[in-house]
Amino acid sequence: MDHISRPPKQTEDVVSQSPAFNRQEVYLRPNPARVIVRPFRPATEPRDLSPVDKTRANHIVDRVLALGTEEATLELTEVLGNFQSRHRNLLTLLERRAEEMEDAFASHTLFTRAQRLLVGAYFLNEYSFEASALFNPSIVLDPDQSGALEGGHRVILSLRAVGEGHISSLTFRSGFIAADGSVSMAPASRLASLPRVESRESVEGGEAVEVGFDPAEELSERVIFPLTLSQSNGIEDARFVTFEDEGRRTNYATYTAYNGLAIRSELIETTDFVSFRMMPLRGSAARNKGMALFPRKIAGRYAMIARQDNENLYLIYSDDLYAWDGGTAIVKPRFPWEFVQIGNCGSPIELDEGWLLLTHGVGPIRKYSIGAVLLAKEDPSKVLARSSQPLIRPEPSEREGYVPNVVYTCGAMRHGSRIILPYAVSDTFCHVSTIEIADLLSSLTP
Template sequence: MEHTHQINTKILVEKKGILLSPTKNPFESNGVLNPGIFQEGEDVHIFYRAVEDGNFSTIGYAKTNEYLDLIERKTSPLITREFDYEKHGVEDARIVKIEDTFYLTYTAYDGVNAMGALATSKDMIHFEKKGIITPPLNYKEYKFHLEHCNQGRLNPKYFHYYNLFAEIGMVEEEHRLLRDKDIVLFPRKINNKFIMLHRIWPGIQIVQFENWKDLTKSFWEDHIKNLTNHILLDPFYDFEVNYLGAGCPPIETEDGWLMIYHGVCETNIGKTYHTAAALLDINDPKKVIGRLPYPLFSPSMEWELKGVVNHVVFPTGTALFDDDLHIYYGAADKHTAVAKVSLQELLNELKKQTKNENT
């Protein structure tokens, strides 16, 4: 593996290099990326997006250890496309264990709609799909409810992205549903409620609920009518000016919930995806304690700059070994790579960054 150091203003990030790459197996010949990570002691379970010809995706499985040795890698998908709502792709898994159940959230892609979906498991081997869990609203319905929102507090980019879709004729299609990706669960309940992050362009929203059956159409309609109450982070700094998305399941620390996310900016060479970090209140994660005003790390290596989609680092999971925080990410939509950072150093820096009123 190739090693390099990237020094930010304060934080040393060691890029450990590529962990997994495409193979000759047809199901993963075009890309191996954006992995859900579950750490079990020394073992790191990796649920990666495997891309075959035609941009069809399934979830593959591998296992490594602290030293990034490959212990196991399945030669066929662990989770396949089964239903119409995911007939083009089962993508970008994130996984947590809450009580005795593993919850794997992913993007279900049917060739038109990209929406959040859920599968559960007791053993990380057999998964039962629960279906779509994000708003079952088309764009006209979305706009109707968004117009009821507090316009004085709402970032105008929420309408900007709607208007972009309108310009290319997408919002007229009744069956084109609201794009909602990057579905990430907190690894435990807070006040007996599940806490979930999701992404309606351009920000990251937070939602709380007691039971999965609560996520009805009317629940989501009310959520959007009051969207300003649910926005956790909106674009603020230059490196994330286009849009954000939740990345890794938040990490519980003594200082708060550490949240690793991605931010996107448009440059003269196209969009660039950066890895970013924020710190949330441990008891009320809607409160942002700190937020790095610069990327934690950015595309700099050849395998991050050139791939299926260029200039992408896309964090989706972590593992912690003493103070070494391993961040697993998709590199240029082709490989899975790992970066290492000191957890304490990162927390210390986040605590210095006071929350801006506009975040």
């Protein structure tokens, strides 16, 4: 089923937006048929990353290995018949999971390969990672521009997917921007898979993890599911930006790690969207969510927009990409649509006129709208202009969803004279609009 679809005619006007916006015919909707297999842990605690209850695990392994050779082979054949078409390289996944269960094999000296693979199957389960929502996108240029349209670009959208238990993961889509600014997205693959963990390392503040996908997999197959205790209930709202430093380009994204009780900001980095490194951030500013990295250093230092007090936007500088403290409040709630709080909607976009920072404001009945702020190029602590009215706000005709009354984005990009803006509606599905930069700037109040 193609989940890049148009909504019913009677609800086509999803949000109220500036007349200068050009709404694209692009809709990215959650598809519950897309599943991954992840470790199943019979545990004493109902948490995804809790330790396996070894007694229960041993009992399961004992029962499998007590099966006769023929019976075990028949059971494995049935498993493969049911699930092999739903996953790439299922046999490899079963073997990999069996390797992780070596301790449970300790008391057994003789078993067949079929029994071993069957044990792997008993400690996996399918998870519909976008069953509930697919939202909060950010957009960057694809490092691979082969096949791009003349005058256009290949792009990558990152998205937050939510499944059973409100667990968030990170997934991706490929797209194209034509010379005239029109946007098209490639359909998502039917298959989806998790990466192989290449390394884990204890670092200050938590754990650094490096993962890698099979380069032969389509981009939309790649799903980064929680890997550490700090992320155990979600990898939320990745704000990707292409960072340039001395001719080298790296795609960084700040995201919110959520363990079910507490949140903190972490950083993911990649050059190819095949291999990724995830690191915790340190410092007082990293204890909250909503951090966004500038796409280059300013006066030789890293710069970040943050919201460590849950209310205002701060500008922070650091000589260490992974440590963020202090900062200066530069944007505070001023207009009724942002009286509750104001936050960023992705990394600042560099224009000739200054740094364009998309914002979100929260108003009455916790209604989220999108606005913008223009910061001075050489000194981003100076606000040159800002939205007195939202650029995009929820439309009453369709504001129901996983979280009602919300429009939100985690990052836009510049394409010539336009801003390409993907955004989410009611924390449920995603849409794309474009706007002429000149029109956007003229809508701001000095």
